[in-house]
Amino acid sequence: MDENISRRSFLTKLIGVVFGATGILFAAPVVKYLIPKSSEGGENIFTNADGKPILENEIKEGASFTGLSRSGPTIIIRRGGKLRALSAVCTHLGCLVKWVPNEDVFFCPCHAGKFDVNGANISGPPPVPLAAYNVETANDGRILLS
Numbered sequence: 001m002d003e004n005i006s007r008r009s010f011l012t013k014l015i016g017v018v019f020g021a022t023g024i025l026f027a028a029p030v031v032k033y034l035i036p037k038s039s040e041g042g043e044n045i046f047t048n049a050d051g052k053p054i055l056e057n058e059i060k061e062g063a064s065f066t067g068l069s070r071s072g073p074t075i076i077i078r079r080g081g082k083l084r085a086l087s088a089v090c091t092h093l094g095c096l097v098k099w100v101p102n103e104d105v106f107f108c109p110c111h112a113g114k115f116d117v118n119g120a121n122i123s124g125p126p127p128v129p130l131a132a133y134n135v136e137t138a139n140d141g142r143i144l145l146s
């Protein structure tokens with residue numbers, strides 16, 4: 001009889017451990033998703049696809065560079081000597097926009113959406129502007145976004 005109680009007690013504890021571990025496995029990604037990225041700390045460095053920082057002097061006047069930041073695909077253009085950083089993700093269905101310098105617009109090739117130089121949606125189906133980021137240059141030339 002004691003052996004049955006012991007076995008039952010063991011199985012109850014085992015089931016509790018299994019359910020507890022399963023709960024933690026499912027809850028961890030949800031908790032990570034809910035914690036804002038800004039609380040991760042550190043610098044939001046603009047990089048190429050390989051994670052190499054893009055230096056401020058690598059983006060020439062009138063040129064653009066599509067890279068990555070903590071916010072995802074990001075496009076930076078230089079106009080009037082000043083860098084502007086915007087999300088490269090179209091606000092319609094998420095295609096990547098590209099800078100068209102001779103038209104002064106960001107163009108989305110998926111459904112011909114257009115955004116002005118500040119990221120405002122000016123034609124086509126995009127419902128809202130591109131997200132814009134503040135740009136700072138570190139002493140070593142790295143581009144930092146916020």
Ligand code: FES
Pocket residue numbers: 090091092093094095108109110111112113124125126
């Ligand atoms: S995804 Fe950009 S216009 Fe549709």
